[in-house]
Amino acid sequence: MAVDALLTAAERLFAERGAYVSLRDIAIAGGHRNNSAVHYHFGDRQGLIGAIVRRRLTSVEATAARLLTTAEDRDTHTLTDILVHALLEATKQQGATHYFRFLEVMRSQVKIWPADEGSAWSTITQALAQQLRNGTEYERASRISSMATTLFALLADYERSQEETGVLESLGPTPGQIVEMVVALLQAPMQPQ
Numbered sequence: 001m002a003v004d005a006l007l008t009a010a011e012r013l014f015a016e017r018g019a020y021v022s023l024r025d026i027a028i029a030g031g032h033r034n035n036s037a038v039h040y041h042f043g044d045r046q047g048l049i050g051a052i053v054r055r056r057l058t059s060v061e062a063t064a065a066r067l068l069t070t071a072e073d074r075d076t077h078t079l080t081d082i083l084v085h086a087l088l089e090a091t092k093q094q095g096a097t098h099y100f101r102f103l104e105v106m107r108s109q110v111k112i113w114p115a116d117e118g119s120a121w122s123t124i125t126q127a128l129a130q131q132l133r134n135g136t137e138y139e140r141a142s143r144i145s146s147m148a149t150t151l152f153a154l155l156a157d158y159e160r161s162q163e164e165t166g167v168l169e170s171l172g173p174t175p176g177q178i179v180e181m182v183v184a185l186l187q188a189p190m191q192p193q
Helices: 002-017 023-029 037-042 045-070 076-094 099-106 120-131 137-163 167-171 175-187
Strands: none
Touching (some): 002 023, 002 037, 002 045, 002 099, 023 037, 023 045, 045 076, 045 099, 076 137, 099 137, 120 137, 137 175
């Protein structure tokens, strides 16, 4: 499908080259000779970025919701584990190879995320914020934002390690290590300004 090829090419090129890869290069990598293919299907650069995020989101949300319903506890460790495994499982099912690197590079450009009330992501992040008993509302929100940034960076390193061999392959964090690092970030003491 033409749209799928464009999304796959854009995800990879943004991840490899950064936020300002040309739409022309994306169209060519997606198998289009017409430079306006991206504009036709997505409107503009921001529309394309949103489509890349949404493409994986439904599966991530479904996996997270399923894991949430089977969770016996909803402590920081369990909720973080659900986030990590939902993201990894959903992208593996879809054959994603550059999604976390895309999110890492494009995080300042991504305008949508499943923050809708009632989404699994929102449910988990709100529960995690409530477990941060110390600190102001701003500090808790800041910690959750930092958690997402760190989570995507660690998942990007994991994704990179899956393509490498030898020493570089062994340097990537395991899913279990990602969970422990994110939990440590969440549980670190909050310092007053």
